Amino acid sequence: MSRGLFITMEGPEGAGKTTILQKLGNFLGGLGYNILLTREPGGIPISEQIREVILNKENTEMDGRTEALLYAAARRQHMVEKVIPAMEEGRIVLCDRFIDSSLAYQGYARGLGMEEVYGINQFAIDGVMPDITFYFDIEPAEGLKRIQTNDNREVNRLDLEELNFHEKVRVGYLRTIDKWKERFIIIDASQEIEKVFADTKTKLLEKLDKCQ
Numbered sequence: 549m550s551r552g553l554f555i556t557m558e559g560p561e562g563a564g565k566t567t568i569l570q571k572l573g574n575f576l577g578g579l580g581y582n583i584l585l586t587r588e589p590g591g592i593p594i595s596e597q598i599r600e601v602i603l604n605k606e607n608t609e610m611d612g613r614t615e616a617l618l619y620a621a622a623r624r625q626h627m628v629e630k631v632i633p634a635m636e637e638g639r640i641v642l643c644d645r646f647i648d649s650s651l652a653y654q655g656y657a658r659g660l661g662m663e664e665v666y667g668i669n670q671f672a673i674d675g676v677m678p679d680i681t682f683y684f685d686i687e688p689a690e691g692l693k694r695i696q697t698n699d700n701r702e703v704n705r706l707d708l709e710e711l712n713f714h715e716k717v718r719v720g721y722l723r724t725i726d727k728w729k730e731r732f733i734i735i736d737a738s739q740e741i742e743k744v745f746a747d748t749k750t751k752l753l754e755k756l757d758k759c760q
């Protein structure tokens with residue numbers, strides 16, 4: 549059986565990752581692909597429990613390395629329990645955030661070191677990297693404004709970081725993209741939703757064409 553495809557969605561808070569992931573899932577499902585939509589941290593019970601610990605606003609004392617290790621632990625369980633089995637069944641996995649979030653948030657913005665965070669994540673993912681990663685680019689202040697006006701979204705511990713932290717997250721992403729240019733597709737996420745979705749679809753279909 550052929551291996552499926554692993555596609556991840558990355559970007560600062562409020563960039564529109566979840567919105568576009570759902571639209572893309574519906575679109576690809578409509579074309580007959582067997583799709584799995586999932587997210588990090590989370591996606592399965594153990595990892596959702598870890599998510600609750602990491603993002604709980606009351607856990608203000610959490611050490612940066614503890615945070616990085618918890619994200620990696622959630623990732624490990626999610627990989628072995630959900631992502632890898634789905635890919636072995638030939639499905640397209642669309643995942644909201646993955647290792648690049650750890651590199652940008654913990655490695656760069658938290659200052660733990662991108663190489664160090666990459667190292668602990670290698671232990672977690674054992675060499676399984678995404679085939680394609682969309683990076684939804686937006687000014688962090690603009691993204692934060694979007695989530696602050698969304699009443700359905702609960703504000704979490706990471707959202708409460710200063711604007712300066714979120715600006716560093718974006719720099720961390722741009723450095724990560726520089727390292728893995730081939731894997732990334734950059735989308736201008738400041739545009740209106742339908743245009744962001746249209747660009748995402750077009751770029752994905754182009755990339756899939758090239759892979760055939």
Ligand SMILES: Nc1ncnc2c1ncn2[C@@H]1O[C@H](COP(=O)(O)OP(=O)(O)OP(=O)(O)O)[C@@H](O)[C@H]1O
Nearest residue numbers: 561562563564565566567694695698739740741744
């Ligand atoms: N292009 C857009 N223009 C305006 N609003 C948008 C756009 N994309 C998404 N939104 C809105 O912004 C909010 C955040 O969107 P979404 O949850 O998809 O972002 P996200 O990148 O997944 O955020 P986070 O990672 O912080 O959870 C939602 O209210 C959504 O409707």
Ligand SMILES: Cc1cn([C@H]2C[C@H](O)[C@@H](COP(=O)(O)O)O2)c(=O)[nH]c1=O
Nearest residue numbers: 588589619645646649650653654706707
């Ligand atoms: C995977 C991952 C996530 N984060 C941060 C990014 C966000 O602030 C939260 C997740 O919330 P979302 O609404 O689901 O986007 O966690 C991180 O810092 N490091 C990671 O590896």
